[in-house]
Amino acid sequence: MTLLDDETRMAVRESVNEIFTRGTGVGDLRSAIRDLGWREIVDIDASASSILFEAQGRALAASSLLDDVVLEHLDPLLDGNARRTVLYPVDLSDGEPSRDQAVGKGIVLGPVDNVDEIVVVTRGDRGVMIGTVKVSDLKAAPVTLTAFDRGSGWLAVHAPVEAGRSVAAGDAWPAAIAAGRRAIAAEMVGVCQQALNVAVAHTSAREQYGRPLASFQSVRHTLSEAHAAIESLRVLLEAAWADSLSDHEARSAATVLKIRAGDVQAIVMRRTVQVLGAMGMTLESDMHRFVTRAAVLDQLLGGYRQLAEELGCDLLSGVPASRLVAI
Amino acid sequence: MRGFDPNFSRTIGERGWIGMSWPTSHGGGGRSNVERLVVTEELLRAGAPVSAHWTADRQIGPSIIRLGSSELQREFLPKIRRAEAVFCVGLSEPDAGSDLAALRTSARPVDGGWEITGNKAWTTSAHLSTHAYVLARTSKEERKQAGLTEFIVDMDTPGITVRPIIDLSGEHHFNEVFFDGVFVPDGRVLGVVGNGWSQATDHLAFERGGVERFLSTYPVLVAMIAAARSAKDRASTERIGALAARLVVLRRLAFDLAGALDSDQAPALLAATLKLLGTQFEADVVAEARYVFDVCGTDDLGRDLLLEASAVVPTVSLRGGASEIMRTVIARAESVA
Numbered sequence: 001m002t003l004l005d006d007e008t009r010m011a012v013r014e015s016v017n018e019i020f021t022r023g024t025g026v027g028d029l030r031s032a033i034r035d036l037g038w039r040e041i042v043d044i045d046a047s048a049s050s051i052l053f054e055a056q057g058r059a060l061a062a063s064s065l066l067d068d069v070v071l072e073h074l075d076p077l078l079d080g081n082a083r084r085t086v087l088y089p090v091d092l093s094d095g096e097p098s099r100d101q102a103v104g105k106g107i108v109l110g111p112v113d114n115v116d117e118i119v120v121v122t123r124g125d126r127g128v129m130i131g132t133v134k135v136s137d138l139k140a141a142p143v144t145l146t147a148f149d150r151g152s153g154w155l156a157v158h159a160p161v162e163a164g165r166s167v168a169a170g171d172a173w174p175a176a177i178a179a180g181r182r183a184i185a186a187e188m189v190g191v192c193q194q195a196l197n198v199a200v201a202h203t204s205a206r207e208q209y210g211r212p213l214a215s216f217q218s219v220r221h222t223l224s225e226a227h228a229a230i231e232s233l234r235v236l237l238e239a240a241w242a243d244s245l246s247d248h249e250a251r252s253a254a255t256v257l258k259i260r261a262g263d264v265q266a267i268v269m270r271r272t273v274q275v276l277g278a279m280g281m282t283l284e285s286d287m288h289r290f291v292t293r294a295a296v297l298d299q300l301l302g303g304y305r306q307l308a309e310e311l312g313c314d315l316l317s318g319v320p321a322s323r324l325v326a327i
Numbered sequence: 328m329r330g331f332d333p334n335f336s337r338t339i340g341e342r343g344w345i346g347m348s349w350p351t352s353h354g355g356g357g358r359s360n361v362e363r364l365v366v367t368e369e370l371l372r373a374g375a376p377v378s379a380h381w382t383a384d385r386q387i388g389p390s391i392i393r394l395g396s397s398e399l400q401r402e403f404l405p406k407i408r409r410a411e412a413v414f415c416v417g418l419s420e421p422d423a424g425s426d427l428a429a430l431r432t433s434a435r436p437v438d439g440g441w442e443i444t445g446n447k448a449w450t451t452s453a454h455l456s457t458h459a460y461v462l463a464r465t466s467k468e469e470r471k472q473a474g475l476t477e478f479i480v481d482m483d484t485p486g487i488t489v490r491p492i493i494d495l496s497g498e499h500h501f502n503e504v505f506f507d508g509v510f511v512p513d514g515r516v517l518g519v520v521g522n523g524w525s526q527a528t529d530h531l532a533f534e535r536g537g538v539e540r541f542l543s544t545y546p547v548l549v550a551m552i553a554a555a556r557s558a559k560d561r562a563s564t565e566r567i568g569a570l571a572a573r574l575v576v577l578r579r580l581a582f583d584l585a586g587a588l589d590s591d592q593a594p595a596l597l598a599a600t601l602k603l604l605g606t607q608f609e610a611d612v613v614a615e616a617r618y619v620f621d622v623c624g625t626d627d628l629g630r631d632l633l634l635e636a637s638a639v640v641p642t643v644s645l646r647g648g649a650s651e652i653m654r655t656v657i658a659r660a661e662s663v664a
Contacts, residue, residue, distance in 0.1 A: 208426035218651050270610075273641050277424055277649060278449050281494050281501075281642045288495045305618055 004045045012041060013051050020059035029063055047241035050186035057190020057297075060289050062153040064109040066300075069183045073176035074119055077130050077167055082116040084132070085109070087159055088300055089121055094310060095177065095302035097123045104133060104159040107300070111155070112142055118159045121173060122166065128173045131166030133159040149292035175247070178254035180301045182240055185254075185261040188297050189237060192230050192268040195290035199223060199272040202279065213275065222271045229267040236260050239325060252322035255307055262304020265294035329500065329543075329639065330376025331455055336410035339370075339377070345384045346408040348588075353392055353404050360585035364538065368578075371542035372549075378452065383407040383414040386533035387460055390477075394518035394526055399479065403458075416534070417447040417461035417480075417504060418527070424449075425652050427462075428471040428524065432506060434463040434478065440512040441465070443478065446505045449646075453489045453502040456482050460530075461506075462523050475523030477530075479515045486510070496638035529593035534647050536584045536598035541577040541605030543643070544612040547636050548574075550629035551612075551619045558623035566615045573608050577601065596660040603653040606643040613640045 004012065019032045033052065041048050049069065056065060067086045075084070087106040089097040104120035112118065117132040142155035200223060203214040213219050240253040269291045273280040280287045298304055315321060339345055348363040349355020370377055388407045391399055406412035423430040432445025443463055453459065459480045466474035480487070486509040492501040518526045548570065555563040580601045587594040613636050620629055644650045 208424060208429070210426075216651075218654065266614075270641075274644060274650070277645055278419070278501075281645065283493050283495065283497070303621075305621060309622075 004041070004048060009048070009051070012036075012048065013055070016051055016055040017058065020055045020061050023059075023061075029061070029065075033065075047238075049183060050189075050237055050241070053183045053186035054190035054193070057187035057192075057293075058194040060151060060191065060194070060286075060293055062110070062151060066109060066180060066183055066187075070176045070180045071119065073172045073179060074130055074169075077169065077172055078119070078132060082132070083114065084117045084119050085112060085115045087118050087120045087133075087157055090299065094306045095300065097121045097128060104131075104157075104161050106157060106159075107145070107154050108142065108157050110153055112138075112157075118157065120159050120161045120166075121169070122161060124166075126168050128169040129161075129166035130169045130173065131161035133161055133165075149289075149296045151289060152293065152296055154296070171247075174251055177301055178251045181254040181258040182237065184297055184300055185233065185237055185240075185257045188261045188265055188294055189230060189233050191290050191294045191297065192226075192233070192265055195268060195272045195287065195294075196223065196226050196230060198285075198287060198290070199226070199275050203275050206277075219275055222275055226268045226271040229264045233257075233260055233264045244326060245324070249322045249324060253324045255302070255311065256324065258302055259304045259307045259311065262298040262307075265298060269294060329378055331378045331452065332376035333379045333410060333413070335376050336380035339380060340408055340410040343408075345380050345410060346388055346404065349388060349392055349404065349408075353400060354408060355392075355404070360588040361582065364581060364585040367538050368542065368581075371538055372545045374546040379413055379455070380407070380410045381537075381539070382416060382452075383410075383412060385537050386416075386530055387414045387479075389533055390460075390517060390526070390530050391479075393529070394477075396514065398514050399517065403479070412458050413452070413456045415450050415453040415456040415459050415482075415502075415504075417450055417453075417459045419449045420446060421448050425649055427527075428475070430462060430464065430475070432461065432463040434465050434476060434511070436465075437510065440510055440515070441476075441478070443480070443506040443509045443511055446503055448501075448503050449492070450489075450502045450504045451500055451646075453482070453504045454491060454499065458482055459504065460517075462527055465520055465523075468521075472524040474521050475527070476520045477517040477523045477526055478511050479517055480509065480511050484509050484511070494638070495641070496635075498638075528595060531648065532593045532595045532598040533588075534598075535602040535653075536581070536588075536594065538581050540602045540643070540647075541574070541581070541608050544609045544636050544640065547616050547629075547632045548612055550625060550632055551616045554619050554623040554625045554629060560619075560622050563619045563623055566619065570608070570612060570615060573604075573611075577605050577608060580604070595656060599648070599653040599656040602648065603650055603657070606650060609636075609643055610640050613637055 015036055019029065052065065056063060064085055070086050071084055085108050087104055087108055089095060089106045091105060104122060108118065112135045115135055117134055120131050120133055122129050122131065138159060140158050142157045145152065145154045145156055200214065203219050204212050206213050236257050240250070240257045245253055273287055273291065276285060276287050279285045343356050344366050346354070347356035347358045347366065348360045351357035384407065388404060391403055403412055418427060420430050420432060432443060432447060434441040434443045443461060445463065459482055461478045461480050462475055463478060464474055465476040468474040486507040488505040490503040491499045492503060493499055494501060552567060555567055580597065584594055584597045584601060587597060613633065616633050620633060
């Protein structure tokens with residue numbers, strides 16, 4: 001895999017940002033990205049998908065683009081060319097499907113109107129299984145989740161898979177999760193970066209004691225900490241895409257990345273909310289949208305605390321740490 | 328704790344627990360602030376809905392006792408004790424947050440009193456209050472801290488408009504309050520005209536040193552302990568131990584503060600320290616509760632408490648003086664010492 005050169009990367013980033021800030025509907029989003037020549041870009045440099053997801057994060061856009069990333073690994077296991085969306089398992093905090101095989105409960109990222117099938121991941125005696133449920137067969141209507149992050153457009157779905165309609169996932173599911181985690185982490189970089197941008201703009205404009213808040217050392221230190229945290233995530237995101245990683249190492253890297261992403265959003269949001277002062281406490285400011293979006297993204301495909309515990313358990317039980325950074 | 332329940336407050340008043348540390352000569356309980364601490368701790372531990380009388384009891388009443396004329400004392404102290412007068416605090420403005428002395432609400436002298444014009448922001452419970460404490464500028468001096476005056480204003484005076492500010496959880500607690508030529512009689516000046524800043528500084532010490540600065544999430548802590556008991560998780564155990572140790576410190580600070588009030592001091596430094604540490608503690612209680620509930624499980628009550636606390640806790644390091652200001656108060660005091 002080659003890499004895009006810096007100039008091309010920047011041009012792609014600008015075009016993608018422009019698409020997202022235009023605020024198109026999901027269908028138009030997909031065609032706008034396709035028209036950009038996205039397929040070719042990603043063929044040259046798979047890590048370019050980070051650009052797409054970071055832009056989505058910055059714009060606080062809601063879409064089911066993540067499905068494309070996950071389905072790239074799962075579609076080959078499934079028959080036919082149906083339009084599909086993924087049911088993300090959420091009953092276990094690590095993003096993995098539970099052992100309750102018959103009950104496909106989870107989250108889909110957008111409306112199921114333009115989709116034929118829901119791809120459901122379950123766990124049985126034979127390990128992780130991938131199955132499909134026709135949207136037309138759903139007994140209960142999907143329920144929009146609005147209690148916390150009002151803008152996500154996510155829906156809770158109950159899609160029990162019929163016996164015999166699943167196949168063993170094999171390596172495809174861990175690969176899909178790893179790819180999904182890289183995309184989510186990139187989106188969280190975007191959300192955090194934009195939250196920081198808003199905080200910098202606010203503290204630069206707002207004055208107290210006859211000078212901008214941003215001229216006070218404590219505000220500078222606070223925002224520097226947020227910046228450093230975001231940079232640490234960017235660096236890790238880049239490392240997770242490294243060519244030199246084996247499949248196994250890439251999966252470990254994606255897990256570590258997801259853990260750090262959750263930690264970073266907690267660090268950043270506490271600081272950006274604080275420097276916004278009273279404004280950050282209201283619905284009038286946009287800051288709450290960044291806070292809630294980052295928090296729910298953390299919960300997708302494994303919350304950071306749960307994944308951290310699993311990593312800790314692995315290390316303590318003698319699983320060798322992956323060599324993720326070659327020095 | 329945020330619960331606004333006038334009936335509950337009235338019951339508390341009937342027990343003599345509002346104004347319990349005021350001198351008996353003012354109809355108070357004549358108890359010490361330490362004794363008041365005992366009662367307020369228990370009210371908050373139980374998550375009691377105290378907000379209808381809390382501000383009046385905590386700071387308005389004490390300010391009126393220290394600085395009010397005998398008319399003001401006669402008019403308001405009994406009403407506060409009976410939870411009939413509900414007070415909000417008009418300090419912050421859109422352009423005067425941390426830099427409070429930059430406030431622009433002004434009071435010009437008129438026949439028999441003053442006319443107040445300007446607007447306050449972030450005024451908690453203004454929409455539920457019968458009266459407001461208002462800090463306004465009565466004269467322009469060289470130092471912006473000079474020329475400020477404290478007023479007690481009836482909320483039903485013509486010219487007052489209250490507009491809601493909706494917070495992150497979609498709830499209505501904060502308000503903007505607009506004063507358009509609002510008449511306030513001379514008798515409603517608190518203390519000395521032009522001396523409002525140093526008076527307000529003392530007032531803020533009462534506000535910042537309240538036990539709610541570290542006990543408003545106590546019910547969450549209790550739910551955490553119940554959760555940790557039901558499952559063996561060493562990390563949960565350790566985190567609860569660490570929080571408990573910090574709670575001891577905070578209670579000791581509150582105890583020392585009560586003692587200082589009993590010696591008739593207005594301990595601004597101690598109050599700033601308590602608020603800084605207390606609000607950090609509360610943020611950590613919520614963060615740790617997320618972990619403990621996740622790992623050990625919890626019931627609907629625990630989940631509801633956590634959800635409510637999560638919406639409130641980001642504000643505690645800002646309301647009543649941002650943590651940054653608390654650090655400045657501490658740093659200045661320490662560098663002078």
